[in-house]
Amino acid sequence: MNDQSMRxxxxxxxxxxxxxxxxxxxxxxxxxxxxxxxxxxxxxxxxLHQDIMHDGPERLTAFIEAMTIQRPDLIIQLxxxxxxxxxxxxxxxxxxxxxxxxxxxxxxxxxxxxFTREQVxxxxxxxxxxxxxxxxxxxxxxxxxxxxxxxxxxAPGYARYISEEQLRWLDADLEKTRFPVIVFCxxxxxxxxxxxxxxxxxxxxxxxxxxKAGFRKVQIVFSGHHHQDYxxxxxxxxxxxxxxxxxxxxxxxxxxxxxxxxxDRSHPIIKETVPYRDPLWALVxxxxxxxxxxxxxKSVFVGPSPTExxxxxYEQGYPVVPMISDRKxxxxxxxxxx
Numbered sequence: 518m519n520d521q522s523m524r525x526x527x528x529x530x531x532x533x534x535x536x537x538x539x540x541x542x543x544x545x546x547x548x549x550x551x552x553x554x555x556x557x558x559x560x561x562x563x564x565l566h567q568d569i570m571h572d573g574p575e576r577l578t579a580f581i582e583a584m585t586i587q588r589p590d591l592i593i594q595l596x597x598x599x600x601x602x603x604x605x606x607x608x609x610x611x612x613x614x615x616x617x618x619x620x621x622x623x624x625x626x627x628x629x630x631x632f633t634r635e636q637v638x639x640x641x642x643x644x645x646x647x648x649x650x651x652x653x654x655x656x657x658x659x660x661x662x663x664x665x666x667x668x669x670x671x672a673p674g675y676a677r678y679i680s681e682e683q684l685r686w687l688d689a690d691l692e693k694t695r696f697p698v699i700v701f702c703x704x705x706x707x708x709x710x711x712x713x714x715x716x717x718x719x720x721x722x723x724x725x726x727x728x729k730a731g732f733r734k735v736q737i738v739f740s741g742h743h744h745q746d747y748x749x750x751x752x753x754x755x756x757x758x759x760x761x762x763x764x765x766x767x768x769x770x771x772x773x774x775x776x777x778x779x780x781d782r783s784h785p786i787i788k789e790t791v792p793y794r795d796p797l798w799a800l801v802x803x804x805x806x807x808x809x810x811x812x813x814x815k816s817v818f819v820g821p822s823p824t825e826x827x828x829x830x831y832e833q834g835y836p837v838v839p840m841i842s843d844r845k846x847x848x849x850x851x852x853x854x855x
Contacts, residue, residue, distance in 0.1 A: 553805045554697065554848065555654030560584040562798040563595035563741030564761035567608050568629060571776070571784045573599070576762050576796035577611045584615055587800060590653050591617060595741030595759055596624020596703035601632050601640030609641065618652065620644070622659050624703040624742060625675040634663060647683055649690050656694040658687065660702040662713050662742075671714065677704045678714045684722050691726035691735065697850070698726075698735045705740040707749045707756040710834045712742070724752050732850040737809070745835040746813075746842050755846055757811070758835075760797050764790040765837045771828050775820035791826075792819040793839040807848035813841025 562580050567573035584592050592615055599605040612619060621643040623634055634646050644650070647661040665671070666678040679687075679702075691698060705712035706719050713719055723735040737755045744761040764787075772788045774781050781788055795816035802810045816839040823837045830836050 554803055554807050556805055557653045557655060557801075557803050558587075558589035559699075559801040560587070560589040560592035560798065561595065561739060561759050561801060562592075562762050562796075563759040564597040564624065564744055564763065565594070565599070565608070566597050566626065566761070566763050567599035567605055568602075568626070569784065569786045569790070570763045570792070571780050571787065573763070574607055574611060577608060579796050580762070580798045581611055581614050583798070584617075584800075588617065589800060591620060593620040593659075593701060594622065595701060595739065596622045597626040597741065597761075598624065598641070600627060600629050601636045602630070605640075620650075620657070620659065620701075622701050622703050622741070623661055623663055625663055625677065628663070634661065647686070649694075651694070651696060654696055656696040656698045658690060658698060658700045660687070660700065660719075662702045662704040666714050677712065679719050684719065687719075688722050688726070691723070692729065694734070697848075700735065700738040702738065702740050704742045705756065705758060706738055707751055708740070708743055708758070708834070710743070712740075720751060720754070723754055727753065733848075734850075736848050743835075744837075745833070746838050746840055747835045748842075748844055748846075753851075755809075757844065759799055760813075760838070760841045761793070762796045762798060764792040765823070765833075766790050767823060767826070767828060767837075771823065771826040773820055773826060791821075791823055791837065791839075793817070794819050797839070797841050799841050803848065809844070809846040809848050811841075811844040811846075813843055815840040 565573050565577055599608045621641050623637055623646060627637045628634060638646055647659055649656060649658045660679060661683065662679055663676050664678045664680040664683065665676040706716045727733050727735055733753050735754055737757060739757050739759055741759050743758055744765040745758050746760045747758045749756040766789060768789055774788050775792060793816040797814045797816060799811050799813045818839050
């Protein structure tokens with residue numbers, strides 16, 4: 518190849534890169550002409566339940582200290598963190614020790630005691646009830662699954678719904694981005710046992726975004742809330758559940774005092790749970806070739822297991838386990854297929 522041809526090829530390559538608003542092909546988002554993914558590391562925890570557990574500060578401190586050493590590009594908590602009461606400022610102080618980017622998802626229990634989601638956002642200094650941001654070549658979407666279903670036939674209990682207004686926002690937000698998308702919601706969009714009531718409708722917004730883009734723009738959805746450990750794939754999108762940092766709730770039928778009479782008096786709900794001895798969290802790494810690796814923490818139950826208390830293995834759908842499983846997935850931008 519002569520010098521003139523080489524100069525012309527270089528000119529064309531740089532012109533295409535400039536038109537895409539990037540420095541070069543090495544930084545192309547996955548939605549463009551390359552299969553390469555930006556490298557990113559994410560620390561994730563869920564369901565600390567400071568207002569139920571007696572040792573919430575110690576559990577969160579362990580996570581923040583580990584993340585400070587491992588230095589992910591961002592950390593995020595998936596809700597049921599703490600109510601916006603002044604006594605919980607200790608939790609925010611610990612959270613804010615992480616010397617990097619920190620993000621919040623609202624959970625249903627964060628409004629216990631009559632607080633509003635607006636008060637939670639203000640106390641946490643979160644970006645909003647639902648919002649999005651770009652980081653390291655990815656588009657992150659945080660959903661608020663705590664809106665009220667306007668139907669008179671709505672399920673009883675805590676609100677677990679994504680409104681039409683929020684879904685319209687989501688649709689427009691996804692259409693604007695060129696980056697691969699990672700979604701976070703407290704309640705599972707894929708779990709019909711206490712998950713988002715209009716989960717199918719919500720998933721369709723994600724799937725239609727992929728269909729319109731012509732490739733899998735939306736890659737992964739993380740959730741907490743269910744205090745379980747599972748991974749589902751629905752129409753090419755990965756749904757990954759992050760287990761609670763603290764426990765699984767079993768109810769009065771299986772109650773058992775697991776710590777001391779003093780703890781039981783000060784935190785009476787704990788005996789209706791099966792706590793994990795050690796706090797659980799996950800560290801996610803996505804490599805340029807699309808390899809997704811999640812490393813999860815493992816622990817053991819404090820006191821008798823659910824099975825030892827007579828609870829059927831599948832009473833809560835997925836088994837109750839004191840762990841977050843390691844996972845290795847192969848992300849792809851292949852054409853979306855319904």
